[in-house]
């Protein structure tokens with residue numbers, strides 16, 4: 558059994574999560590409120606370490622009033638997370654998923670901060686196994702908030718159930734992080750197939766919602 562996973566991003570019309578200059582301020586205020594309503598509904602929010610190193614996110618519900626903050630999950634193979642990262646603050650529980658190659662002293666230092674560390678995988682975090690462990694811990698729903706590398710692995714492993722994206726009326730061009738990166742599928746037959754279930758205008762952009770066809 559695994560948690561229900563919703564993938565959410567704000568992207569440019571050309572599918573980028575960030576400009577070549579590293580600017581990821583894509584969502585309008587209305588969209589950020591939509592995202593925080595989603596955050597308030599799920600048991601956990603998950604990101605890759607690339608996103609933590611670049612954005613230093615809080616991953617809490619801070620744009621709307623909410624009784625609770627979801628658990629924060631960071632996927633970090635080599636435990637590169639800085640001990641002063643905002644995602645490790647006391648505003649919510651944090652779980653770091655790492656691998657056997659992680660430094661044992663860093664694991665201890667994180668545990669001393671009250672962070673739960675799950676060792677799961679040899680070189681890269683074993684995401685299928687991680688989902689099973691999280692389910693066993695009572696986590697039934699996860700909002701996957703990127704970035705492109707983690708999104709690819711989650712889609713490729715068949716772990717995403719729903720897609721909810723905001724497309725801003727902007728074109729970034731260039732080679733930067735896109736919604737789904739990784740090695741990519743070679744043929745259309747292999748592609749992850751989606752069923753459109755809803756779309757609506759939000760601010761100057763559009764929200765698209767899909768179920769992943771399994």
Ligand SMILES: NC(=O)C1=CN([C@@H]2O[C@H](COP(=O)(O)OP(=O)(O)OC[C@H]3O[C@@H](n4cnc5c(N)ncnc54)[C@H](O)[C@@H]3O)[C@@H](O)[C@H]2O)C=CC1
Nearest residue numbers: 566567574581605606607608611682703704705706707710
């Ligand atoms: N516009 C938006 O909605 C969002 C934008 N972003 C942007 O995306 C960028 C970060 O994206 P990425 O560099 O792609 O990093 P990422 O956030 O996807 O993290 C990737 C890292 O996760 C670790 N990892 C461990 N096990 C893994 C596995 N099985 N599969 C995949 N990764 C695994 C690896 O260290 C890997 O380098 C940042 O610039 C951030 O600003 C991130 C989230 C949302």
Ligand SMILES: Nc1nc(O)c(N)c(N[C@@H]2O[C@H](COP(=O)(O)O)[C@@H](O)[C@H]2O)n1
Nearest residue numbers: 566567581583584612614615616617702
């Ligand atoms: N939905 C969305 N739209 C954008 O334009 C974004 N740049 C992001 N980024 C994601 O949100 C995280 C920031 O969270 P906090 O406000 O610090 O809680 C960031 O790390 C990305 O995962 N998302």
